[in-house]
Each structure stands twice: as structure tokens, then as C-alpha cells.
Amino acid sequence: xxxxxxxxxxxxxxxxxxxxxxxxxxxxxxxxxxxxxxxxxxxxxxxxxxxxxxxxxxxxxxxxxxxxxxxxxxxxxxxxxxxxxxxxxxxxxxxxxxxxxxxxxxxxxxxxxxxxxxxxxxxxxxxxxxxxxxxxxxxxxxxxxxxxxxxxxxxxxxxxxxxxxxxxxxxxxxxxxxxxxxxxxxxxxxxxxxxxxxxxxxxxxxxxxxxxxxxxxxxxxxxxxxxxxxxxxxxxxxxxxxxxxxxxxxxxxxxxxxxxxxxxxxxxxxxxxxxxxxxxxxxxxxxxxxxxxxxxxxx
Numbered sequence: 001x002x003x004x005x006x007x008x009x010x011x012x013x014x015x016x017x018x019x020x021x022x023x024x025x026x027x028x029x030x031x032x033x034x035x036x037x038x039x040x041x042x043x044x045x046x047x048x049x050x051x052x053x054x055x056x057x058x059x060x061x062x063x064x065x066x067x068x069x070x071x072x073x074x075x076x077x078x079x080x081x082x083x084x085x086x087x088x089x090x091x092x093x094x095x096x097x098x099x100x101x102x103x104x105x106x107x108x109x110x111x112x113x114x115x116x117x118x119x120x121x122x123x124x125x126x127x128x129x130x131x132x133x134x135x136x137x138x139x140x141x142x143x144x145x146x147x148x149x150x151x152x153x154x155x156x157x158x159x160x161x162x163x164x165x166x167x168x169x170x171x172x173x174x175x176x177x178x179x180x181x182x183x184x185x186x187x188x189x190x191x192x193x194x195x196x197x198x199x200x201x202x203x204x205x206x207x208x209x210x211x212x213x214x215x216x217x218x219x220x221x222x223x224x225x226x227x228x229x230x231x232x233x234x235x236x237x238x239x240x241x242x243x244x245x246x247x248x249x250x251x252x253x254x255x256x257x258x259x260x261x262x263x264x265x266x267x268x269x270x271x272x273x274x275x276x277x278x279x280x281x282x283x284x285x286x287x288x289x290x291x292x293x294x295x296x297x298x299x
Contacts, residue, residue: 077151
């Protein structure tokens with residue numbers, strides 16, 4: 001599988017501070033790659049360097065298998081973290097204008113703008129001034145403008161920021177549709193739930209350095225699973241399960257957390273509780289989340 005984007009040893013400094021410090025990763029073509037990390041980790045600086053807004057101090061960037069060149073950016077769509085639209089323009093005019101900057105004809109750009117506005121539920125607002133729209137609607141217009149020229153690689157910096165849950169789901173659907181149509185998406189976020197639902201691969205960045213790169217499943221595999229158990233009558237679950245090789249940690253009155261170290265551990269744990277005549281009132285094996293993996297990796 002080829003990579004739509006590959007960076008190697010990327011460095012970007014501001015004075016003595018390395019905002020990006022030797023980061024390397026790839027975004028495979030036809031997949032969704034998430035760049036994750038806490039605020040200030042270096043995500044936006046990495047993305048701005050990838051799309052040519054910032055010049056790297058060291059490292060290599062390849063787009064579509066070739067060294068970075070301005071001409072390649074015609075095949076890239078970009079949504080910056082800072083939201084900004086020409087408020088006096090109409091959504092239709094704004095989207096078409098940016099599409100024409102990427103090489104589309106006026107007729108095709110206007111047709112594409114109309115189609116995108118309809119798809120985003122903004123058809124009736126296409127000829128209104130952007131300044132009359134809500135913040136969320138204006139953000140959807142800017143996102144539509146980023147993909148109007150049907151780019152091969154779409155780079156989105158915090159695309160869910162400022163959107164309500166309904167519009168966030170709409171953006172998730174849009175991202176999936178881009179990939180279903182043959183495109184590639186790279187997006188940054190500090191909200192793990194979006195990445196867990198969407199991404200084929202993730203890159204975790206912390207303090208300017210790459211902490212992890214791999215699939216969501218590979219990240220989740222780093223987190224031990226647990227089961228939460230509640231018992232009645234002051235039953236000592238730790239003592240009852242210790243002979244079976246389970247370690248139970250008390251979390252409150254009658255509430256315990258037990259580590260599940262192997263794939264069949266949940267079944268064996270339940271059998272061990274039954275054998276010990278533990279008076280269970282609650283049993284729940286917890287699925288690891290990407291948030292858990294993130295905390296385990298970066299602390």
C-alpha cells in the first residue's frame with residue numbers, strides 16, 4: 001500500500017524550543033489517520049508544516065510518493081485549526097472561490113458548491129451572507145470549501161472543535177465518505193472518541209515527539225482489561241480469588257476491580273467467583289478505550 005503522506009525526522013523549532021522534535025509517520029492512501037495528543041503537544045505545528053504553511057528546520061516530507069512540492073498541494077485539502085471565512089461572501093461563492101483557486105472552472109466550482117451545501121443541509125443558505133449564519137454552519141461551509149476540489153488527501157486540524165454532537169456526527173460521516181470515494185484523510189484531535197470511531201491508524205504525539213504509531217487495535221492491546229465486581233456482606237473477594245491467580249483491588253465498600261490478563265480471563269474469573277460462592281450483585285468486564293491507551297502511553 002502506498003502512502004499519501006510520509007514524514008521522516010520532522011523538526012520545527014521556535015527559538016530553543018522544539019515544538020516538533022524528530023517526528024516520523026505515514027498516512028496510507030485510502031485510510032483515515034488520526035494525529036492525537038494533548039493541547040500543546042505539537043499536532044497543529046506538525047500539520048502546518050505538512051501543508052507548507054511552516055518550513056521545517058529538519059526532516060523530510062513526501063506527498064504522494066514524491067518530495068514535497070507546492071504543485072502537489074493542489075491535490076490536498078486543508079482545514080486549519082483557526083476558523084476563518086469571508087463573512088461578507090455567500091457560502092456558495094466562498095466555496096466556489098476556493099475551488100477555483102485549486103484549478104476548477106467557474107461552472108464546475110459552482111456546481112460542486114451547490115452539491116456540498118445540499119449534502120451538509122445548507123442548501124437554503126447558499127446565497128445568504130456567511131455573517132448571518134451560526135458559528136457551526138460557518139464551520140461546515142469552511143469544511144466544504146476544503147474538499148470542494150475533490151482532493152486526494154484531506155488534512156483537517158481539529159475538525160470537531162466548536163461543533164455540537166449532531167454536527168460532529170455529520171463531520172464523521174463526511175470523513176468516511178471521503179475515504180469511501182477513494183480519498184485519504186489525516187486529522188488531528190485531542191478527543192479520543194472521534195479517533196476510536198473513525199481511524200484506521202493513529203499517531204500519538206506528546207511534547208513534540210511521537211509516542212506511538214499503529215492501528216487502534218494495537219493501541220488498545222497495550223491496556224490491560226479489567227472487570228468491575230460488586231459483592232454483598234463484606235465478602236473478601238481478594239482472598240477468595242487469590243488461589244485462582246486473580247488480583248482483586250478494593251475500590252469501595254463491596255466494589256472490586258480485577259485485572260483480566262488473558263483473552264479467556266473474563267470467563268475464568270466468573271467461574272472462580274461461582275466456585276468461591278461469592279455473593280455477586282454486579283459483574284462487568286470493561287472494554288479498554290483509546291483514552292485509556294493514551295493515558296497509559298503518554299501518562
